[in-house]
Amino acid sequence: MGGQKFKISGKEYPSMGRKEEFQFVCEKYSDVPKNFILKTDLLRRGVTLSREALIRLQDPFFEHAPWTLFQWHHEDQTESYGIPGCFHLKDATYVGLIISPPEEDPYYIDLLDDKFWIFSDGEPLEEIFWSPRPNFYDKTTGSGLAMQAVAFLKSRDVFFVIPYRHCHFWNEGLQCKFCDMDYNTKHQMKMGRWFKTRANPQDIYEAAKEALKAKGKWRHICLTGGSHPGDNFNRELDIYLESIKAVKDACKEAHVPDRLPIAVFLSPLDEDQNNKLYEAGVSAIYNDMEVWDEGRFKLICPGKQKHIGWKKWIEKMNGAVEIFGEGNVSSIFVTGVEMSPPPYGFDDVDQAINSTLDGWKYLLDRGVVPTSANWSIVPGSYFYKIGAKQPPLEFYVKLDRARHHLMKNSQVGLNFFFECYMDEPWSASSDWRRLL
Amino acid sequence: MEKLPEEVLDILKGKDTIRVLTTTDEDGVPHSVFKDSLTDLDEEKIAYMELLEISNTNKNMLRSYWDKKTVVVSLLNSAKKISYQIKGEPDRFLIEGPIWDKFLDVTWGILPNSNPAGVWVIKPHKIINQTYENRLAQEIKRRPNFALWFNWIGKRLK
Numbered sequence: 120m121g122g123q124k125f126k127i128s129g130k131e132y133p134s135m136g137r138k139e140e141f142q143f144v145c146e147k148y149s150d151v152p153k154n155f156i157l158k159t160d161l162l163r164r165g166v167t168l169s170r171e172a173l174i175r176l177q178d179p180f181f182e183h184a185p186w187t188l189f190q191w192h193h194e195d196q197t198e199s200y201g202i203p204g205c206f207h208l209k210d211a212t213y214v215g216l217i218i219s220p221p222e223e224d225p226y227y228i229d230l231l232d233d234k235f236w237i238f239s240d241g242e243p244l245e246e247i248f249w250s251p252r253p254n255f256y257d258k259t260t261g262s263g264l265a266m267q268a269v270a271f272l273k274s275r276d277v278f279f280v281i282p283y284r285h286c287h288f289w290n291e292g293l294q295c296k297f298c299d300m301d302y303n304t305k306h307q308m309k310m311g312r313w314f315k316t317r318a319n320p321q322d323i324y325e326a327a328k329e330a331l332k333a334k335g336k337w338r339h340i341c342l343t344g345g346s347h348p349g350d351n352f353n354r355e356l357d358i359y360l361e362s363i364k365a366v367k368d369a370c371k372e373a374h375v376p377d378r379l380p381i382a383v384f385l386s387p388l389d390e391d392q393n394n395k396l397y398e399a400g401v402s403a404i405y406n407d408m409e410v411w412d413e414g415r416f417k418l419i420c421p422g423k424q425k426h427i428g429w430k431k432w433i434e435k436m437n438g439a440v441e442i443f444g445e446g447n448v449s450s451i452f453v454t455g456v457e458m459s460p461p462p463y464g465f466d467d468v469d470q471a472i473n474s475t476l477d478g479w480k481y482l483l484d485r486g487v488v489p490t491s492a493n494w495s496i497v498p499g500s501y502f503y504k505i506g507a508k509q510p511p512l513e514f515y516v517k518l519d520r521a522r523h524h525l526m527k528n529s530q531v532g533l534n535f536f537f538e539c540y541m542d543e544p545w546s547a548s549s550d551w552r553r554l555l
Numbered sequence: 556m557e558k559l560p561e562e563v564l565d566i567l568k569g570k571d572t573i574r575v576l577t578t579t580d581e582d583g584v585p586h587s588v589f590k591d592s593l594t595d596l597d598e599e600k601i602a603y604m605e606l607l608e609i610s611n612t613n614k615n616m617l618r619s620y621w622d623k624k625t626v627v628v629s630l631l632n633s634a635k636k637i638s639y640q641i642k643g644e645p646d647r648f649l650i651e652g653p654i655w656d657k658f659l660d661v662t663w664g665i666l667p668n669s670n671p672a673g674v675w676v677i678k679p680h681k682i683i684n685q686t687y688e689n690r691l692a693q694e695i696k697r698r699p700n701f702a703l704w705f706n707w708i709g710k711r712l713k
Contacts, residue, residue: 152621210620211648211673250651275651335651335659338670539608541650554614 123460123508126467132511137164137224138240144512151520154212155547157245159515161226161237162493162545163455165193165219169229177201182252184216185267188281188343190303191545193219195498197310204272205544206235206247213274214247215544217495250275253336255329260322269318269326274541278330278337280323282362283355285316286345288422294501295409295420296463297456300345302499317358320365327369339402339537340366343384348426352386356395359383363399382537384451387427387435393442403447403537405490406436410456411478418463419456436487445486446534452479454518454546455494458510459502468514476521483525488535491519491546515547523551557682558598563639566632567595575629576603578615588612592658593628601628601641601677602649604658608672616675620645626677629685637686643679650674 125132135143137160144156168176176183183201190196196218207213219225227238228247236243256267273279288294289301307314331337342362347355363381370379380402387406388396396404410419416432417424423432439448457471458464465471479489493515496503526532533555543549559567566572574593578586593603605613619626628641649655650673658674684690695702 152617154621207650209647210617211650335656553608553617555609 125458125511128469132468140512144516148516148520151516154208154210155550156516158212158214159547160512161214162217163509163512164223165217165225166228167219167225171230172228172235173200175230176203180251182250182272185271187271188284188300190299190497191215191217191495193217193223193496195306203249206249208245208247212550213541213544253330253333255326258329260325262319262322264322266326266329269322270330275336276338276539277542278340280342280362280366281344282318282323282342283344283358287347291422293422293425296501297453297494299497299499320361323362324365324369327366328372331369331373331375339380339382341382346386352388355386356388356392359385360395360399363401367400380537387432390438393439397442403443404439405449405451407451408432409453412457412474415457415463437485440486445531446488448486449488449490450482452489452491453494454491454515455510458514459507460505468511471514472518472521475518479522480525483529483531486531488531490538491548493546519547519551522548527555556599557679559595559679559682562637563682564595566630566635566637569632571632571634573631576612577627578612578619580615581618586611586615592662596676599678601679602674604662604674605672606669613672616645640683640685641679642681643677645675646678647676648673649676
C-alpha cells in the first residue's frame with residue numbers, strides 16, 4: 120500500500136506491512152477492541168477469496184449482493200459468480216466485503232475445517248459468517264423485475280431501497296472525487312446485469328410487501344440514491360416521496376406498525392421540503408457532507424459545492440434538526456478522503472484527524488450526528504485514476520476512538536439510533552456505538 | 556471446556572429455576588441480572604436472549620467476549636434444592652439463523668412487543684455444584700478439621 124507519503128505529528132509515517140501494521144496499531148491502541156481494528160483494516164486493504172471459498176459461496180443458501188449504488192470493490196467485478204455484500208464476525212461485527220488486487224496486500228478468505236475464516240499470511244484470524252439469502256430475492260415484480268433489483272438486505276435490520284441510481288453531478292463532471300456511482304451503473308449495465316437507473320414505485324411497493332413478510336427482520340427502512348438538483352432539488356424530493364408512499368402502502372398491507380422508521384439519504388433541503396418528507400412518514404435523514412474542511416469540501420465535492428455550498432449545507436442540516444429532532448439528522452463522512460493526495464487532503468494524520476473532529480463536534484453540538492463510511496478507492500472514481508493510496512490504519516482507529524468520546528458525552532450521540540451496528544458494514548463508527 | 560452435567564440440564568428445563576447472569580463492566584464492577592431465557596443449546600453451550608441492544612449487560616458481554624473475560628451464570632431450583640454456578644466465556648452473538656429464530660419465537664410468546672438484540676452463546680469452562688451439602692462435603696474433604704471446629708451448633712439445639 121506504499122506510494123503516497125504520510126506524516127504523523129510532523130514526522131514521516133513509517134511504512135509497514137499488513138501484519139506489522141495491524142500489530143502496531145493493536146498495541147498502541149490496546150483499549151480499542153481488536154475486532155474494530157480488524158474490520159477497519161479489512162475495509163482498507165480488502166480481501167481475496169480462495170477458489171474453494173468462492174465455490175462454496177455459490178450455494179444458493181447465501182446472500183449474493185445485488186450490485187448496489189457503488190461497487191465498493193477495489194477492482195471491477197466482471198465475473199459471473201455471486202459475491203455476498205458483507206460478512207460478520209462471531210460478535211456480530213458486520214464487515215463489507217471488498218475484493219482487492221494483490222498490490223493492496225489484502226487479507227485472505229479461505230475454508231478451515233469446512234468453515235470460513237479470515238487469514239493473514241497463512242494465520243487464521245477470525246471465523247466469519249455470511250447471511251442467508253432473503254426469500255424475496257428470487258421473486259419478481261409484476262413488471263418482471265427481480266425484487267433484489269429494487270430492495271436488498273443490509274444486515275438483519277435494514278431493508279434498503281434504491282429508487283435512483285444516477286447522480287446529476289456526473290452530467291457536469293462535478294461528481295465527488297471518490298465516487299463511482301454512474302461508472303458503476305454503466306459497468307453493471309454493460310455486464311448485462313439487471314440494472315435500471317430509476318425504480319418504478321409499483322416495483323418498490325411489490326418488493327417491499329414481499330420483503331416485509333420476513334419474520335424478525337427489518338427494524339427500519341432506508342432509501343438512497345443520487346442527487347438531482349433540478350427545480351431546487353424538488354425532482355430528487357419527488358422521487359423519494361413517491362417511493363416512500365409505495366413503501367408505506369406496502370407496510371399497511373403487511374400490517375407493519377404505522378410508523379416503521381424510515382430514513383432517507385438525500386441532498387439537504389429547505390424547511391418546506393423537509394416538512395413534506397416528515398409528513399410523508401420519514402423519521403430521519405442523512406445529508407452527507409463527505410468531508411468537513413471547507414476548502415477540501417469545495418475540491419472533493421465540486422457538485423455539492425456548486426449546487427448548495429459548504430455553508431448552506433450546514434445551515435440546511437441545522438434546519439432539518441428543527442423538524443426531525445436531535446439525533447435524527449446525520450451526515451456521513453467518507454472517512455479517509457481528508458488524507459487524499461494534495462491538494463485534496465492533508466498529509467499529516469493528526470492534522471486530518473483534528474480538522475474532522477472539529478467538524479464532528481460542531482455538528483453534534485447542533486443536533487447532527489456525524490457517521491462514516493470509510494473511503495474505498497474504487498475504479499471509476501477520480502481518486503482511483505490518480506492512484507490515491509489509503510491513509511495509515513492508525514488514522515482510522517484514532518479518529519473513530521476520538522469520535523466515540525464525543526458521542527459518549529453528547530445527548531445527541533446517545534440519541535442516535537437509525538443506523539445500528541449491523542447497518543453500517545463500511546466503518547467501525549457503528550460498532551463503537553454498541554458501547555454507548 | 557466442561558460438559559454440563561445431567562442435573563444442570565435438568566434444572567435448565569425447569570420453569571421454576573432462577574437464572575442469574577453476572578458480568579463485569581470496564582472497571583471490573585459486577586453486574587447481575589435475571590435471564591429467564593437462559594437455557595442449554597447442547598452439552599457444551601448455554602445461551603440466552605439479550606432483550607436490550609443498549610443494556611449494560613450487553614456491553615459487558617461484548618467486552619467479555621473481546622477480552623476473553625469470565626462471566627458467571629448462577630442457577631437455583633428451590634424445589635429440588637439444587638444450585639449451580641457456571642463460569643464461562645461468551646462465544647458468539649447470534650443475530651440470525653435457526654437458534655435466533657427459536658429464541659425469538661419464545662420471546663415473542665412472552666413479550667410480544669419486544670425488539671430483542673440477539674442470542675448470546677456462552678461456553679462453560681467451570682461448573683460448580685453450589686448446593687449446600689455438596690459444598691460442605693467438598694470443603695471438609697479439602698480441610699478436614701473444619702468438621703471438628705464447626706461441629707457445635709450451640710443454643711440453637713432444641
